[in-house]
Amino acid sequence: xxxxxxxxxxxxxxxxxxxxxxxxxxxxxxxxxxxxxxxxxxxxxxxxxxxxxxxxxxxxxxxxxxxxxxxxxxxxxxxxxxxxxxxxxxxxxxxxxxxxxxxxxxxxxxxxxxxxxxxxxxxxxxxxxxxxxxxxxxxxxxxxxxxxxxxxxxxxxxxxxxxxxxxxxxxxxxxxxxxxxxxxxxxxxxxxxxxxxxxxxxxxxxxxxxxxxxxxxxxxxxxxxxxxxxxxxxxxxxxxx
Amino acid sequence: xxxxxxxxxxxxxxxxxxxxxxxxxxxxxxxxxxxxxxxxxxxxxxxxxxxxxxxxxxxxxxxxxxxxxxxxxxxxxxxxxxxxxxxxxxxxxxxxxxxxxxxxxxxxxxxxxxxxxxxxxxxxxxxxxxxxxxxxxxxxxxxxxxxxxxxxxxxxxxxxxxxxxxxxxxxxxxxxxxxxxxxxxxxxxxxxxxxxxxxxxxxxxxxxxxxxxxxxxxxxxxxxxxxxxxxxxxxxxxxxxxxxxxxxxxxxxxxxxxxxxxxx
Numbered sequence: 001x002x003x004x005x006x007x008x009x010x011x012x013x014x015x016x017x018x019x020x021x022x023x024x025x026x027x028x029x030x031x032x033x034x035x036x037x038x039x040x041x042x043x044x045x046x047x048x049x050x051x052x053x054x055x056x057x058x059x060x061x062x063x064x065x066x067x068x069x070x071x072x073x074x075x076x077x078x079x080x081x082x083x084x085x086x087x088x089x090x091x092x093x094x095x096x097x098x099x100x101x102x103x104x105x106x107x108x109x110x111x112x113x114x115x116x117x118x119x120x121x122x123x124x125x126x127x128x129x130x131x132x133x134x135x136x137x138x139x140x141x142x143x144x145x146x147x148x149x150x151x152x153x154x155x156x157x158x159x160x161x162x163x164x165x166x167x168x169x170x171x172x173x174x175x176x177x178x179x180x181x182x183x184x185x186x187x188x189x190x191x192x193x194x195x196x197x198x199x200x201x202x203x204x205x206x207x208x209x210x211x212x213x214x215x216x217x218x219x220x221x222x223x224x225x226x227x228x229x230x231x232x233x234x235x236x237x238x239x240x241x
Numbered sequence: 242x243x244x245x246x247x248x249x250x251x252x253x254x255x256x257x258x259x260x261x262x263x264x265x266x267x268x269x270x271x272x273x274x275x276x277x278x279x280x281x282x283x284x285x286x287x288x289x290x291x292x293x294x295x296x297x298x299x300x301x302x303x304x305x306x307x308x309x310x311x312x313x314x315x316x317x318x319x320x321x322x323x324x325x326x327x328x329x330x331x332x333x334x335x336x337x338x339x340x341x342x343x344x345x346x347x348x349x350x351x352x353x354x355x356x357x358x359x360x361x362x363x364x365x366x367x368x369x370x371x372x373x374x375x376x377x378x379x380x381x382x383x384x385x386x387x388x389x390x391x392x393x394x395x396x397x398x399x400x401x402x403x404x405x406x407x408x409x410x411x412x413x414x415x416x417x418x419x420x421x422x423x424x425x426x427x428x429x430x431x432x433x434x435x436x437x438x439x440x441x442x443x444x445x446x447x448x449x450x451x452x453x454x455x456x457x458x459x460x461x462x463x464x465x466x467x468x469x470x471x472x473x474x475x476x477x478x479x480x481x482x483x484x485x486x487x488x489x490x491x492x493x494x495x496x497x498x499x500x501x502x503x504x505x
Contacts, residue, residue: 049409069412076413082406086428096414099424147414 001025002046002151002183007055009045016041016207018055023151023185025060028177030194030215031187033204034226039187042204043153046185047076059150075144079156081136083128089115089139090124096147107146114142118172134165141173145180154186158193170196191227194218267486274483275476282480293481296465300485303377303461304445307384311392311441316434319396320426324405341390345450352379352386352455379456384445392441399433400426432499439496443489 002023009016016038023029033039044050046057048069056065064072075096084092090111097107115121118138123131131139137157144152157173158166174197177184186197194201194215201218203211211221218224219231282289283297322334340348354360356373366372373379403426411421427434449463457464466481 044409047409047413049412068418069409070415070417072413073415074413076410078406078410080404080406082404082410084407084411084425095411095416095424099411099414099416099420143410143414153413 001058001060002185003056003058004046005056005058007045007057008053009041009050010053011041011050014038014041014207016045018042018209021202021209021212023183025183026181028184028186028197028199029202030198030200031185031202031204032189032191032194032218033187034189037204038207039189039204040155041207043076043155043185043187046151047074047153048072073147073150074153075147075149075151076153076155077137077140077144077157079159081128081140081160083136083139083143085128087127088124089120089126089128089131092128092139093124093142093146096143100147111142111146114146117176118142132165133161134169137161137165137169138172141176145176145182148182150183152182152184154184156188157186158188158190173197191215191224191230192233270479270482270486273475274479278476279480279483282477283484289477292460292465293462296460296462296481297484299377299380299459300446300461300463303380304384304442306381307388307445308392308438308442310381310385311389312434312438315389315393315437316396319393319437320400320422322393323397323400337393338390340387345387345448346454348387349383349451349454352383352451356382357455373455375456375458377456377459380452380459380461383451383455384448387448387451388441388444391444392437395437395440396430396434399430399437402433403429432502435499436496439492439499443492443496446485446488446492 002021004018004021006020007016007018014036031039031042041050045052048064048067048071052065056063058064059072059074083089084095087095090108093111093115094104094107097110098104102110112121112124115124118141120135120138120142123135123139128136128139137160141157154173158169161169170193173184176182177197186193188194198215200213201211201215202209203218203221203223205223211218211223224231282293284290318337322330322337343351352373356362356366356371356379358367358372358374360366371378373382407425407429408421411425412418416424447463449461449467452461452464453467460468462481462485466478469477469481
């Protein structure tokens with residue numbers, strides 16, 4: 001379980017404040033907000049890349065506020081996927097396990113297993129630049145899931161995909177979440193992600209968490225007006241389905 | 242028939258002259274090279290070969306050590322300059338480039354002022370028995386001083402080109418900062434570092450002005466070339482110059498290969 005209390009983060013003139021946010025184990029929280037609202041800052045602070053001015057972050061009752069990223073047991077899938085370009089897909093997926101002291105044979109067996117589950121077992125010997133956008137996204141996901149993190153952070157993971165690949169990716173991540181039960185915090189500007197993926201939605205507006213609740217309830221709040229067109233599109237897709 | 246545009250004719254003529262101007266001296270050097278004098282200088286006349294071989298050894302050993310020193314001290318500095326934001330960073334970046342802009346003799350005098358027997362660090366170096374005047378160490382320091390900026394600047398560009406998100410992801414997966422540096426940052430910046438080392442080595446090999454001031458002895462090939470020019474004339478200098486030119490061309494070819502592989 002992740003608990004954030006009285007968190008204040010400053011980056012230049014921008015300030016992020018989170019008075020209280022609790023994410024129970026196994027939840028899929030979608031952090032929704034427009035560009036520059038503070039979604040990535042929130043994720044980076046949870047991951048330990050950004051130091052807060054004050055407040056605390058606890059994971060399973062342990063205060064990790066001042067712990068370095070490598071000691072938090074959190075994995076991140078950034079928007080760019082950040083695949084290590086000099087390594088093969090297999091080495092990318094194995095990386096987290098290897099740095100945690102897992103033997104090469106065990107790490108590779110685990111990587112192959114997760115690659116098979118994500119449908120990328122045929123590209124294990126390739127370099128990231130040889131992959132399509134969808135494949136890169138799945139490799140980044142496999143690399144993060146391979147270490148079985150306490151919390152998985154996803155920063156706009158579907159933004160760089162075309163609509164069809166995005167639809168596939170949403171389904172894949174949703175199925176993986178149901179199957180593996182990991183805790184996920186997913187930052188996005190797309191309401192569709194919130195509707196199709198989330199257990200709950202946290203809406204971030206100008207550095208403040210303005211709403212926390214279900215996506216269905218969010219649709220009836222004033223903040224949802226910004227997503228009217230997208231909501232109509234979702235409704236159309238659901239209707240067609 | 243289409244007529245060539247006048248500016249293109251002028252540009253082509255200027256380009257041809259530029260290529261000729263750059264190529265001619267090098268071609269002349271190899272054309273005027275006399276293998277018999279080369280053999281005399283490096284192989285069978287002990288009066289010459291003892292001095293020439295020693296100078297060659299000094300040149301390559303000292304330049305190699307200068308590059309190693311630049312790598313040990315310069316790579317960490319390049320990383321910090323590429324990755325960290327701190328007050329005075331701009332000043333340090335400017336200071337790093339100063340040896341490039343100094344006249345070579347001034348660089349030599351600056352090295353003497355810092356590390357010489359009457360220099361700033363003399364209270365530390367003298368009791369330790371460290372002298373740079375007319376010593377091998379002096380040559381290494383002079384070479385390192387003039388070639389360090391190239392190593393640092395090139396490595397800095399390499400480190401700056403590594404996406405910081407890669408390092409962040411590696412850390413989130415459990416890697417310590419040193420592990421991230423060794424497994425992600427360094428391998429991705431290694432070609433720039435290699436290019437920096439090659440350019441830095443070429444610069445160290447070519448240095449003569451600062452070495453003349455700091456340590457005339459033991460003689461490097463460049464110093465010996467100047468000495469023999471006044472003593473024996475051009476043919477003997479060519480015998481010394483050709484091996485240096487060949488090494489420089491080999492280094493240049495290596496650099497091109499490194500850059501080409503970086504782009505593949």
